[in-house]
Amino acid sequence: MIPFLASFPRHVIVFNPLGRYARAQVAAMRQAGTPIIAGVQLGRGGEDMDGIPVLDAPPDGADAAVLYTPPEGTADAIARCAALGIRSIIACAEYVPVHDAMRAAKAARAAGAWLVGPNTLGLCVPGQGMLGNIAPAFCMPGAVTVLTRSGTLALTIARMLTAAGIGQRAVINLGGDALIGRNPHEYLAPLADDAATRAVLYVGELGGDKEYALAEAMPALRGKPLVAMVMGRHAPEGRRMGHAGALAGALRETAEAKLTALHAAGALVARTPDEAIEYLGGT
Numbered sequence: 001m002i003p004f005l006a007s008f009p010r011h012v013i014v015f016n017p018l019g020r021y022a023r024a025q026v027a028a029m030r031q032a033g034t035p036i037i038a039g040v041q042l043g044r045g046g047e048d049m050d051g052i053p054v055l056d057a058p059p060d061g062a063d064a065a066v067l068y069t070p071p072e073g074t075a076d077a078i079a080r081c082a083a084l085g086i087r088s089i090i091a092c093a094e095y096v097p098v099h100d101a102m103r104a105a106k107a108a109r110a111a112g113a114w115l116v117g118p119n120t121l122g123l124c125v126p127g128q129g130m131l132g133n134i135a136p137a138f139c140m141p142g143a144v145t146v147l148t149r150s151g152t153l154a155l156t157i158a159r160m161l162t163a164a165g166i167g168q169r170a171v172i173n174l175g176g177d178a179l180i181g182r183n184p185h186e187y188l189a190p191l192a193d194d195a196a197t198r199a200v201l202y203v204g205e206l207g208g209d210k211e212y213a214l215a216e217a218m219p220a221l222r223g224k225p226l227v228a229m230v231m232g233r234h235a236p237e238g239r240r241m242g243h244a245g246a247l248a249g250a251l252r253e254t255a256e257a258k259l260t261a262l263h264a265a266g267a268l269v270a271r272t273p274d275e276a277i278e279y280l281g282g283t
Contacts (some may be wrong), residue, residue: 002190003087003114005170008128011065012036013086015077017049022068024134026052029066032136034129037062054246064088066122066131072120073116075100075107078181082111090131091181101179108181115171115181123172124158134158134171142167143198144280145191147184152233157273158205169197176205183210183236184216192222199225201276202267204258207231211258215265227279228267230255238281242273 003009017026017039026049030036038053045056047099058065059078065086069077071093081089089108096104096118108115116123122132126139133151138158146161146168147155154173172187174180184202191197200221204211211230218226231253251257263269270276 001193002187004123004131005187005190005194005196008125009088009131010035011062012064012066012131013038013040013062014066014068015057015058016068016070017041017052018044018047018054019068025068026050026068027036028133028135029130032124032130034131034199041264058086060084062086064090064131066090066092067117068092071095071097071118072100078104078115079107082107082113085111087113088131089113089115089174089181090120090122091115092120092122092132093117094119094177095145096177098179101177105181117175117177117181119151119177119180120175121154122166123170125170126168132173134173135225138162139171141169143169143196144201145169145187145194145197145199146171146201146203147172147187148173148203148230149184149210150203151176153203157201157276160273160277161201161280164278166277167180169194176230178208180201183213185210185213186219188214188217188226189220192220192224197224198278199227201227201280202228202229204228206230206255207253208256209252212252212261215261218265218267225279226257226262227270227276228262229270229276230258230262231275245246254258 047054065081124130124134127141140162
């Protein structure tokens with residue numbers, strides 16, 4: 001099971017919480033009801049941040065960590081969290097070196113942790129809390145689990161679903177980099193077991209081959225509908241769109257080729273958000 005869906009974390013820590021951006025996100029998470037018990041920032045231990053103690057080292061007993069650590073320190077922070085038995089790790093930084101990301105993802109998997117990111121806005125479980133920066137005001141409780149590669153699209157799709165009266169079980173920004181902690185297909189079997197998820201909306205992008213693994217894993221959903229969008233159908237050939245993962249280097253990496261594979265595997269292919277909403281409204 002995905003740890004933060006099986007039971008939303010009750011003891012959350014935040015790495016590097018004292019920067020301007022991180023402070024704003026910590027305040028938003030607390031307003032959303034996320035139970036943050038401590039910040040962790042080397043050399044700043046003993047300080048207080050709006051009632052939250054800041055420590056030099058992570059405390060025992062945390063069940064989730066949100067990392068605002070700079071790219072060059074992200075892998076070590078992930079490995080440290082994994083070694084402490086923290087089951088949900090949200091790595092927000094962009095530009096984490098690929099080999100660092102590989103090392104971090106391996107450490108998290110070996111420890112049984114669920115790593116979201118790097119390069120993520122995090123996730124929101126409406127009615128329970130958020131880890132990162134997907135505002136609960138954009139969401140509403142429901143039964144559709146949303147998986148997106150793009151942070152911007154996570155926010156956009158959540159708001160559109162909510163406006164259409166379609167609630168979400170969770171909105172999860174998987175991470176925009178080519179190498180991320182958990183790939184889309186790894187979510188399908190746990191979501192099949194999640195009684196609160198009635199349908200899955202996947203929003204991918206051109207570039208890479210993650211959608212082919214997703215197509216192969218479709219039977220793992222055991223009949224739950226998967227609505228699939230792949231953005232970038234009109235992207236100029238060879239041009240990176242948005243971030244490192246969104247670049248079609250071969251025909252199979254184009255949005256159209258991925259949509260074809262997903263359709264053949266049984267996904268409901270939507271070419272626009274309105275089409276996705278129409279499918280989901282009938283599930």
